[in-house]
Amino acid sequence: MERNNRSKKEARKKELVRELGRIINALKKDKEIKFIMLFGSLARGDISATSDVGMIIVKGTKKKFLDRLDEIYSTLVPNVALDILVYTPEEFEAMKNTNVSVMNAVKEGKILYEP
Template sequence: MVTKLAAEYQPEKIILFGSLAAGKVHESSDIDLVIIKQTKKRFWDRQKEVVKLIRPKLACDFFVYTPKEWADAEKSERPFFTEEIKGKGKVLYDKAA
């Protein structure tokens, strides 16, 4: 999934978060990914684009942010970003690396 996303969607970064990133996989676990990509598309259109490309067979949640949206989110004090994604997330792909 990550290889296909990196090659065909060409994001800047892909971050895994949630139960898989924490190593706490259970029966109802899904795949939670933050995808950072420069785009002018609307937020929900980005999600649809990724689902159409990947056609996941497992439960997945994709959150596609532009670099500016992501930078703003990283600066926020919202616990979801500061604790879940920045704190526990695992970078699976980084175009800059």
């Protein structure tokens, strides 16, 4: 049972890493992106069979929060579960010291792309 669990976790990790690479390549085309940060279990390395890809995307935009998410999800057409937050630079700066979720993401996260 332990071996089967480990192989499921390894398979999930490979799937997430492969999809993450595809996502980053797709997002690099967006010239408004300031940086992309990975957070959550994939960033920490404690992946389970149900892990998703958690990312904070900071980009210069005037779009409303939900419109930003729609734009990103329709651009990416994800093949795995994603937890994506899209902030403007100003929003991110304000939230990184006041929002517990963002503070944790900053603490444990990894910058994956910064042009």
